[in-house]
Amino acid sequence: MENFSHFLITRFNLNLYERDKHAAPTRTARWLEHRFEVFERYCLPSVAAQTATDFRWLCLFDAATPEPYRRRIASYRAVCPRFEAVYYTAAQTACLTESLRGTIRSVLAAEHGSTPPPHGLLITTNLDNDDALASDAIELLRREIRPCPGKRIYSLLYGYQYFTSERFLLKMRYTNNHFLTLVEPFDDRVETIIAYRHTRAIRQQPTVYISSPHGKWLEIVHEDNVSNDLRINAKVRNIPVLRGRTFSDFGLPELRVTARRQWFQTLFLLPVRFLVTGAKRLRGKRARLRRK
Template sequence: MTTVSIDHVLLTRFNLPSVGPESVIRAQDGWLRDRVELFEGHTVPSVRAQSAAARLHWLVFLDRESPGWLVDRLAPLVDEGLLHPVFGEQFTNEDVVAEARALTGGTGDVLLTTNLDNDDALAVDFAERLHRLVTSSRTEALYLSNGLILTADEAYLRHDPHNAFVSVVEPWEDAKTVWRDWHNRLHLQMPVRVADGAPAWLQVIHGRNVSNRVRGRLVDAASYRDSFPGQLDAVRSPTRGALLRDRLVRVPLRAAKESVRRLGKTVVMGLFGKDGLDRVKERLQRGPAT
């Protein structure tokens, strides 16, 4: 197997000014404080627990107008060396690459960037599994396809071959990072490799989600607790009846709804492009006009 040296950087948009559907959520009272709680409760401990932590770097992008209390709240994580904050408004691909190079030194054969939302979590071996996939310096999108969806007290096993925890490996001289396009459109720009296996990521469903919702099938999370330390402690073990009802009734209903959503998105994208889809999502978030 070819040995490739990797500069691996997690990329997180924390509270950058945004347009489209997210702007509606971000404008609501308490969004930022709620988001910090999710970040500290899920994202931070999962990055800290990575088995390949010594080979991992983390860029967190924040609004330059972030309140002082937020900066103070993140300061211990910065002092710990767990994350590196970057303040601004909008960042080009070139800006993000420059920040990654400054953080890592850019001495590796390749840059590996991973998208990580600030309310989600990674399995302890997420980065290690990705590193094993990198065997050449060619540009590729990499997906670990299996993960968990977490509600207050239930966990769902989800297979998503083009999920939001996508990574892009690429030579430094031609780097544009994983943020060059939506996570489910990277196949239009480069080869894609999808790896199965144990759940590698965890999406948290909460009241301020923009697009995440329960998907997959209900499972007993007990066997996954070691991969997600502290994340699944509140999840109850479902009864056999609950598992059966989910498999026979709820899974088909969710699949039908997803098919309708997918068809609608395809039609809107075909007619109006990405911007048009964002406008539709924003209108749905705002609700009916009064």
């Protein structure tokens, strides 16, 4: 594939969500510190380990990010040369698609002296700041992408959830996961993947599903997720992992689960978590109905 530009997009601490999944406020000092810790432990090493190197990683930060964190952010380029921090004001965040379109054009103009010529492709892949990609995920995407008229979504079908508090791993087949990629003609109407909610994207554009024997993304389920938890819906098939696994293939050699713990958690934790999550969903649905 020729004449393309590929951007990995991470929305770090933009003013998009006021509360996490426990209704606790986001963007507090404690929340921000924890986010940086999770990012440095999982997300940053996984992108630095990518076997493909011809992409750019735009990490979007709030312009109000405190100076100590800005200094921390500045150090990430040494870990991952493809990393680029972008700071947006509240006004820029309010029109995020337009702001990101301008940023991408500015990055390419600075690098090449001009934006891509006509008939080029823009590829944008979403990665949350507390998740990770397999080291060959971007390489696999690029092997599968084919030029075509119009826009197209690509979905890496299989991935994992890792529950940090229980140190438990679950494999997933998840069609409309939040690691989607949008391929579109590079013109004045580019949208980028952030213009699409991952829960609806596959209904809005033609979608190609990329299946592989091993999961290619890792969703970290931790105490401060905005919404991530055990997923119970028709779009998801949860697949027990009943053997030990290391994550060196994600650039995370220190992350590992044992077969013994996986068996125990699958037999005892998973049914309990399923019931608790289902009850929370039901209470939330009833509360919304009462408000109506």
